[in-house]
Each structure stands twice: as C-alpha cells, then as structure tokens.
Amino acid sequence: MRRALPLLVTGLLAILLVVSDHPFPPPSDPDRESRTAVVALGDSTMSGEGAGNYETGTDGEQGGNWCHRSRDAEVFRTAVAADRKFNLACSGANSDKLRNEQLPRLREIAGSHRVVALVVAIGANDDPRFSEILNKCFEAWGKRSDCTSAVAPEWSKRVRKMVPKVENTLSAIRQTMRDSGYLDSSYQLVVQSYAAPVSPKMPRSLQNLSGCPLRTTDLQWVVEDAVPELSNGLRTAAGRVNARFLDLARAGEGHEACVGGDDPSTEWFTRLSVDWDGLRDQARSSHALQESFHPNASGHEQIGRCLSEFLASDKRDGACVPRLDGTLGLTTEG
Numbered sequence: 457m458r459r460a461l462p463l464l465v466t467g468l469l470a471i472l473l474v475v476s477d478h479p480f481p482p483p484s485d486p487d488r489e490s491r492t493a494v495v496a497l498g499d500s501t502m503s504g505e506g507a508g509n510y511e512t513g514t515d516g517e518q519g520g521n522w523c524h525r526s527r528d529a530e531v532f533r534t535a536v537a538a539d540r541k542f543n544l545a546c547s548g549a550n551s552d553k554l555r556n557e558q559l560p561r562l563r564e565i566a567g568s569h570r571v572v573a574l575v576v577a578i579g580a581n582d583d584p585r586f587s588e589i590l591n592k593c594f595e596a597w598g599k600r601s602d603c604t605s606a607v608a609p610e611w612s613k614r615v616r617k618m619v620p621k622v623e624n625t626l627s628a629i630r631q632t633m634r635d636s637g638y639l640d641s642s643y644q645l646v647v648q649s650y651a652a653p654v655s656p657k658m659p660r661s662l663q664n665l666s667g668c669p670l671r672t673t674d675l676q677w678v679v680e681d682a683v684p685e686l687s688n689g690l691r692t693a694a695g696r697v698n699a700r701f702l703d704l705a706r707a708g709e710g711h712e713a714c715v716g717g718d719d720p721s722t723e724w725f726t727r728l729s730v731d732w733d734g735l736r737d738q739a740r741s742s743h744a745l746q747e748s749f750h751p752n753a754s755g756h757e758q759i760g761r762c763l764s765e766f767l768a769s770d771k772r773d774g775a776c777v778p779r780l781d782g783t784l785g786l787t788t789e790g
Contacts, residue, residue, distance in 0.1 A: 488567065490570075491568065491570060492537070492538040492569060492571075494542070494573045494575070495531075495544060495565055496531035496541075496544060496576075497554055497562065497574065497575070497578070497629070498545040498554065498577035498648075499545060499548065499549040499577060499578055501577045501650060502575070502577040502648070503545035504524060504525055504530075504543070505547040505746065506748075506749075506750025506755075507751065507752055509526050509528050510524050510526050510527075511525045511526070511527060514546075522547055522746065523546035523547050524746070526543075526756070529543050529756055530759045531575060532760070534763050534767070536572070536764060537572075538573070542565055544558040545558070549578065549581060550581040550621075551621040551622060554625055555628050559632050562574075562632055562633075571643050572643055573645075574629060574645050575646045576645070576646065577647075577648045577650070578622055579622045579690055579693070580686065582618045582621050584686055586682075589603070589678075589682070590678075590749055592607060593670050593671070593678075594669055596671065597663075597670055597671055603671075608677055608681065619689045620693075622689075623693040623696045626699055627697055629645065630697055640698065644700060646700045646766065649701070649704045649705060650704055651705065651776075652678055652683040652706075653726075653749040653751075654678060654712050654713050654725070655679055655712040657712075658713075659714070659715075660672075662727075665728065667713070668714040668727055686705075687703050700774075701773045702763065702766050702775070704775075706775065706778075707724075707776040707777065707784055708725060708755070709777070709778050711755070711778065712724075713725040723754075724754050724755030724758055724784075725749060725751055725752060726750055727748070728749075729745065729748045730745060730748075758784035759776065761783060761785070762776035762784045762785060762786050765785065769788060771788040773788070774786050775788075
C-alpha cells in the first residue's frame, strides 16, 4: 500500500498539470448555475451608439461617461435562452480599455451567473482608428480633396498592428473566465467584425451635410478595401484563441446610411447626426457628432437577428448578409 501511494500522488500531479490551464475554483455564488447570462463587450458598435434610448448615466450626464449603452443594442435584440443580458461595451473603447474597465465587471457577472455566451466587438479603435478615418474623409470632402491617398497606404500596417492587441484582449477574456471556474468549452466566445456604414451607391444629392458628406472614391475604398481587411485581421485574432468569428463586413449592403435617398426608413445606419443642443454646451460639444455612421435601432435589431442564428449554429465561422426579404441572415463559412 505504501508503494502505491507515491504512484497515486504522481498520478494526481500529472492530472493537475494537464488541467492547470483550466482551474476550477468554486463559484462565488452557489446559485450561479441557476442563472444564465449573455454578455456583450467592446466598443461603440456593440454598446449601441447610434441607436438612442441610452441607459441613464451613459450619455454624458454623469462623470463624463459617454459609453452610449443603448437599451436597443444588439445584445438585447438577440434571441438566446438566457435569464439576463449584460451590455458592458463602451463607445470609444479600445483593447486596453476593454481589459481595464470591462473585464472587472465581467468577473463579477461570471461569478454570479452562468455565462453561456460572450460577444466581443473590439479593434477598430486600436491602430486602425476607423472613426478617425471617417472623420478625415469628412474633412477631405470639405476641402474638395480625397482622404484615401493619405490613408490607404498605411491601412494594412495599422490592421497588422491591431491583430496582436485584439488577440491579447481575447486571451485576457479567456483567462478571466478560467479564473471564475469556466472551461473554454463551457461558453461561446464570439468575435464580431464591423459593417461598412456607407456605400458609394448613395445618391449624389446626399453626399453633403444633409446626409453623408463623403466622396465617392473614398466610399469605394471603405467598402471594397478597408472594411474587408479589418474583418480579416479580426478573423485571424479570433482563430488564435479558438473563438468563433462572425463577419459583418457585408451586413449593411443595400441598407447603408443615405442609400435610401428620400426614404431613410430602410437604412440600418445613421446619417450625419448632429446634437445641436450639445453644440451649445461646452461639456457636450466634443460629442455632438458621436452618433454619426453607427448602426441605428433597426440595424441593431437586424444584427441581433443574425447573431441569434449564429449562436444557435455549430459552425466556427459565419457571416451576416442581407436576404431578399429585406432581413439580415446568416451564411456559414465552415
């Protein structure tokens, strides 16, 4: 029996080494398993920027919080069997801010609820600085010049520099969940890319301050080059941490800002949006254009529809594309 004891200890140590990457601390709340949750993390496209109906305290009225977390954000429009849906995303967030500001809250939720899915949209505010690109294109329109010639040559480099930052953030999410007693396989981790909010197919009559002040050549670059390359970079980061990937690059086709002409009801993205009252308030003036070119409430509803289909599928990758019936649907890629 004494000889068997060392063998038993050795066996236990071997098992501990095998599972050391997946610790199993007891949940902080013994009733956690009875309460399920879906959690959204990331930046403006996930928080609900542009959809309006913002949660109290996230519209600049408290401590400069401009997260613009909308009650109409896609996570709340996603049909998934869960008791709660939490939106931790914040407009303007980059990878560092997600790790520092959203993961502590995720840790709390993971301890009090059984998280069944995490949906993440992050990266555009890292090196790509996509909103800054659109601002430069806006400025170029005013100067009657183009922005593509200045931005396009460095875009690939920006996306490449983004990939490891997103990968590190996704790894930090994984570790947060492991620290809370989760196996990687016990929840879905979905990385979501970005949709092109504008299109060169918009009427020229709206390529101005009344709609979308952007030049056709710049619009073509955004749709044909910038957004697809950004999606490919995010796909790479997702694959490195064994996360699922939902491609939104084509999600807005036919429903981009301004393509509806005189009838914007079919558009899923905001046109140039100005908070005129905010312009008169020094504390709010720098955020007066913040909602521009983001998914609106209809857009979030459609993206939530596609996300629902993806979460219910068993495919590693998928893409959201408009259907002939006017809704957004899932096409699987493998």
